[in-house]
Structures are given as structure tokens and as C-alpha cells.
Amino acid sequence: MRILKNSQRVNLNGHRRVQISNMRAQFKIQQMAFVLMAIFVFFVLVGLFLISMQSRNLNKNAQEIKDEKALKALQSLVDSAELSCGVGVMNCIDADKAMVLKESRAYQNYWDLSGAYLVTIYPRYDEAIECTSTNYPNCNLIRIFGEVAGSCPGNFVALCRKESVNGNVYDNCNLAKIVVCPKEIIVQ
Amino acid sequence: MNKKGFEMSFKWIFSIIVGIFVLFFAIYAATRFIDIGTTTISTQSTAQLYVLLDPLETSYDYSDNKIIFPVEVKLYNLCSSDGDFGSQIFQLQEKTIGDKWGKLTNQIKSNSKYVFSDSLERGKTFYVSGISFSYPFKVADLIILYSKPYCFEGVEENLRQVFNIFGNTSNVLLENCSTKTNYVQVCSGRSGCAANIVGDENEGYVEKDGKNLYYTGSLIFAAVFSDSSVYECQVARLAKKISNLCEVYKDKVDMTALRVSECSNDVGVKLSALKSVASAVAESNDVSHNFVTQLNDPVAEIFQANEDMSICKVWEGASEGL
Numbered sequence: 294m295r296i297l298k299n300s301q302r303v304n305l306n307g308h309r310r311v312q313i314s315n316m317r318a319q320f321k322i323q324q325m326a327f328v329l330m331a332i333f334v335f336f337v338l339v340g341l342f343l344i345s346m347q348s349r350n351l352n353k354n355a356q357e358i359k360d361e362k363a364l365k366a367l368q369s370l371v372d373s374a375e376l377s378c379g380v381g382v383m384n385c386i387d388a389d390k391a392m393v394l395k396e397s398r399a400y401q402n403y404w405d406l407s408g409a410y411l412v413t414i415y416p417r418y419d420e421a422i423e424c425t426s427t428n429y430p431n432c433n434l435i436r437i438f439g440e441v442a443g444s445c446p447g448n449f450v451a452l453c454r455k456e457s458v459n460g461n462v463y464d465n466c467n468l469a470k471i472v473v474c475p476k477e478i479i480v481q
Numbered sequence: 482m483n484k485k486g487f488e489m490s491f492k493w494i495f496s497i498i499v500g501i502f503v504l505f506f507a508i509y510a511a512t513r514f515i516d517i518g519t520t521t522i523s524t525q526s527t528a529q530l531y532v533l534l535d536p537l538e539t540s541y542d543y544s545d546n547k548i549i550f551p552v553e554v555k556l557y558n559l560c561s562s563d564g565d566f567g568s569q570i571f572q573l574q575e576k577t578i579g580d581k582w583g584k585l586t587n588q589i590k591s592n593s594k595y596v597f598s599d600s601l602e603r604g605k606t607f608y609v610s611g612i613s614f615s616y617p618f619k620v621a622d623l624i625i626l627y628s629k630p631y632c633f634e635g636v637e638e639n640l641r642q643v644f645n646i647f648g649n650t651s652n653v654l655l656e657n658c659s660t661k662t663n664y665v666q667v668c669s670g671r672s673g674c675a676a677n678i679v680g681d682e683n684e685g686y687v688e689k690d691g692k693n694l695y696y697t698g699s700l701i702f703a704a705v706f707s708d709s710s711v712y713e714c715q716v717a718r719l720a721k722k723i724s725n726l727c728e729v730y731k732d733k734v735d736m737t738a739l740r741v742s743e744c745s746n747d748v749g750v751k752l753s754a755l756k757s758v759a760s761a762v763a764e765s766n767d768v769s770h771n772f773v774t775q776l777n778d779p780v781a782e783i784f785q786a787n788e789d790m791s792i793c794k795v796w797e798g799a800s801e802g803l
Contacts, residue, residue, distance in 0.1 A: 322492055329499045336503070340510055351521060358528050365535035373593075374619040375729060379797025393732040399565040399725055403592050405531070430740070455793055457741045462792045 363475035364446050366406055370473060371450055375400065376437075378453055386411065386471065388454040391435050392424060401438050407476040408439030411452060415468040430454060445474035516584065519577065523586040526550065527573045531591055534609060534624055545610040545648045552576045556602045558626070558707075559588065560714035562763065565725065567718035569594040595715050596624045597707035604628030608652045614699045616776070617784035618730065618796040620722055623699060625706045627665075632658035635668035636678060643682045643701065667705055676705050684773065695769040697777065704769075713768045720763035720772055727756035730795050737793065744793035748786050752795075755779045 370376060371384060375394055378385035391411055394400050412421070413433035424432035452469035455462055533548050552575050559570040569591045577583040610625045630652045633644045647653040658664055668674035677688040678701070686693040687704040694704040694712045704712055731752040738745035758779055762771045787795050 318490075318492070322495060325492055325496055326499075329496070329503065333503055333506075336507060340514075343514070347518065347521075354525055358525065358532060362528075362532045362535070365532055369535050369593075369622075374621065374726060377619075380613065380615065380619050381798045387733070389733045389736045390729060392736060393729050396732070397725075397729065400729075403566055405591050405593060455737050455741050455744055457743055460743060462741060462743050 359475035447472035597703035598626040630664040724759040
């Protein structure tokens with residue numbers, strides 16, 4: 294009976310030791326899992342931070358390219374066959390051509406710009422009068438194409454059209470400003 | 482019996498499995514990160530290429546520039562003649578670490594540029610020249626892009642004078658070609674050259690890779706410096722542009738005549754006829770041949786009609802031919 298009791302005690306103690314050892318192992322596994330999880334979350338956060346930094350740089354670079362493009366495209370638009378007064382005539386826009394382009398469907402998406410308009414600076418107008426086929430040339434704002442919004446570069450140009458007085462045809466030129474807005478770079 | 486086995490506790494197995502997973506995830510993320518970064522930089526380079534080409538479109542007859550990349554690149558000139566104007570598409574591939582070619586960048590598109598080059602140009606330095614093309618009015622600035630030196634030692638004197646237009650920043654050799662290696666030999670009236678010009682400075686064709694690229698006026702430069710697929714596509718785009726410009730000029734004539742009766746003339750009718758022919762040429766198969774043969778007469782007629790007007794010229798300054 295005593296021997297039996299002793300062995301029972303041994304078994305009970307052994308069982309308790311195994312139970313304590315199991316609990317300690319489970320605790321260590323949980324501890325390790327939490328550490329690994331923390332390391333994983335840390336790296337994910339670092340990755341997200343780097344991606345956000347890169348995307349911020351990317352947006353900045355894209356904006357810089359867009360602005361530079363608008364500035365360079367401004368001069369090539371003024372000198373284009375569609376708007377210029379003629380070959381070799383610098384900074385001169387044919388007002389009649391600008392009005393024709395305004396109505397042209399094909400040219401709405403031709404240039405790598407989101408929009409362009411011309412505003413007469415001199416002679417001065419008290420308010421902006423947008424040019425239409427009915428009020429032209431008694432107006433001072435020609436929306437050539439697209440939408441114009443945000444900060445857009447501009448340049449001063451001569452805005453010329455043919456006029457006649459007593460049968461004498463002459464070039465009537467006003468001082469105007471052409472403003473162009475950059476377009477999103479088309480990536481396919 | 483003493484069995485010596487390798488015993489591994491659960492925590493080791495668990496940490497190895499999770500460790501492998503984390504490690505692979507980190508390597509994959511880093512690779513993707515570098516990959517995206519490289520593609521981004523290359524795409525930015527392609528976008529900036531258009532910015533660098535803008536100053537070549539001026540009111541002057543000729544301008545040139547040099548574009549230098551920090552590493553060797555492959556520049557793909559993909560031209561499409563679909564739509565109202567067709568489009569100019571560029572794609573770039575940069576050399577990366579280990580002398581390997583990186584991924585192709587995204588395609589960057591422009592409707593208003595006309596770049597004449599080989600379909601694939603390779604190098605670190607690219608030479609670009611902008612040359613005005615009028616037919617009969619100014620149509621566009623042709624952008625000639627090339628990387629290899631071009632030798633014109635073997636061409637006739639009158640043609641050599643034409644190519645004398647290229648400035649100091651260009652890579653065009655009119656004499657002493659032996660000072661350079663790996664150059665493109667251009668000749669006139671004889672075979673055995675990379676490009677053989679048959680004709681004069683005003684009209685003719687360039688034999689290249691067994692194909693004839695027909696030219697008129699300043700298109701001679703485009704025909705010499707580009708391959709047949711790019712040339713034919715860009716000429717189709719130019720035909721489309723002529724068609725659209727005819728409409729602009731016709732509407733301008735009508736608008737001016739409404740206001741100034743002295744400016745009414747019959748150029749508008751001639752422009753309508755040219756518009757129809759140019760549209761048909763753009764859609765035809767042998768574009769450059771049809772461009773020269775079918776457009777020459779109506780173009781010459783309209784040019785003369787505009788010249789004959791003492792006042793109210795529809796366009797100013799464009800010259801016929803070179």
C-alpha cells in the first residue's frame with residue numbers, strides 16, 4: 294500500500310512537472326510568435342514608409358516634368374503651323390486661326406497640353422468677353438482648346454488679324470498673352 | 482540499442498518556418514521595390530525625352546541638340562498612324578548592373594511630334610535635329626534622331642551642300658569619315674551603301690534595306706536617317722496633318738473673307754481638293770510613293786495661287802522645297 298502510494302506521488306509529481314514544462318514551452322512559443330509578428334509588422338511599416346517617400350518623390354518629379362513640358366511646349370505652340378502668323382515670324386499668333394482651332398474637334402486633343410487660351414492685354418477691356426463665332430473680333434478671350442486650371446505658364450505675343458479701311462488691307466495686331474496648362478503624361 | 486536521432490523542438494521548427502516566410506517576403510519586396518524604382522526612373526527618362534525635343538519645334542528652319550543618357554539605352558521609336566493625327570510613341574530600355582538590359586519602360590505617347598529614326602536606336606548619346614517641312618504651307622518640324630555617325634563622303638556635291646545644314650553638335654560627317662568607326666555610309670547614284678540617294682535635293686528616293694523611301698523637300702533628311710517602317714508611318718501621319726491643316730486654312734480663308742471682302746479668293750476650293758487627296762494618301766499602302774506622286778501637283782498649284790496674291794496671303798513665309 295505504501296509503495297503504491299509512493300509511486301502515485303511520483304506519478305503525480307511527474308505529471309505536474311510535464312504540465313509546468315508544457316506551459317513554459319507554450320509561453321515561449323507565444324513569446325516568439327509575438328516577437329516574429331512584431332519584426333514582421335516593423336518591416337511592413339518600414340516598407341510602407343519607403344513606398345510613401347518614393348511616391349511623394351515620384352509625384353514631385355512628375356509635377357516638375359509637367360511644368361517643364363508646359364514651359365517648353367508654350368513656345369512650340371506659338372511657333373506651330375496651326376497658330377503662328379507665318380514661318381520666320383516670331384511670337385505672333387494669327388487670331389483667325391485661333392478661332393478656327395477653337396471650333397475644331399480634331400485639334401482638341403492634338404497637343405500634349407490640357408488647355409490653352411489667349412487674352413488680349415492691349416487694348417484693354419473692362420471685363421473678359423469670351424470670343425464666339427457671333428461676337429468675334431469684338432472680344433478679348435479666346436479659349437483655344439481644353440480646360441485651363443491651376444498655375445499655368447504664359448507668354449506675351451502679338452495677336453494679329455487682317456482688317457481693311459477704305460479698301461486698304463492691313464495687319465491689325467494687339468498685345469496678348471497666351472497661357473497653356475500642362476497635361477498628365479500619357480503612359481500606356 | 483542506442484539510437485542517436487536529431488531531435489528538434491517545436492519552437493525551432495516554428496521559428497525556421499516563419500523565418501523562411503519572412504525572409505522570402507523581404508527578398509521579394511526588395512526585388513519588386515528595386516524593379517519598380519528602375520522602371521520609374523526609365524519612364525521618367527522617356528517623358529523627359531519629349532521635353533528635350535520640344536525646343537526643336539521652332540519657327541526657324543533648322544535647330545539641333547544632343548541628348549546624353551547616363552547609361553547605354555535602347556530607344557524604341559514606335560509610330561502609329563491611327564486616329565486623326567496618328568501618334569509618336571517612345572519606349573526605353575536601360576542597361577542595368579551586370580551589363581544586362583532592364584525592363585522596357587511604359588510607352589510615352591505624343592500626337593504632335595514627328596520623330597524620324599531607326600525603329601531601334603542604341604547608345605548613350607543621341608543627336609537630334611529639327612527641320613521645318615513645308616508642303617505647301619508649313620506642316621511640321623521633322624525631328625531627326627540618330628546615334629551612329631553618318632558619312633556623306635560618297636554623295637554628289639549638290640546633295641552634300643544640302644546636308645551641310647547639320648551643325649557642330651550633330652554627328653554628320655561630310656568628309657574624313659575614317660576618323661570615326663561604325664558609321665553609316667550614305668552615297669548617291671550607286672549601290673553598296675547603307676543608304677543610296679537617287680534623285681536631287683528637291684525630289685527622289687532613298688534606297689534602304691531593299692526598299693525605296695520617296696521624298697520631297699526636307700523629307701530627304703527623314704528618308705536618310707530613318708528605317709522604312711518608321712518613315713512610311715510618319716509620312717502617313719504628315720499626310721493626315723496636311724489634311725487637317727487644309728481644313729484650318731480653308732476655314733480661316735472663309736472667316737477672313739467675311740470680315741474683309743478684299744480677301745475672298747478661290748484658294749479655299751483648292752484646299753478642299755488637297756484635303757481629300759491627302760486623306761486618301763494617308764490611308765494608302767505605298768504611302769511615301771503616293772505622297773510624292775499624288776500630292777505634288779495640287780501642292781504646287783496651291784503654292785502658286787498663294788504666291789500670286791499680293792494681299793491677304795493665306796500663309797506667309799513657307800518656301801517650296803528646301
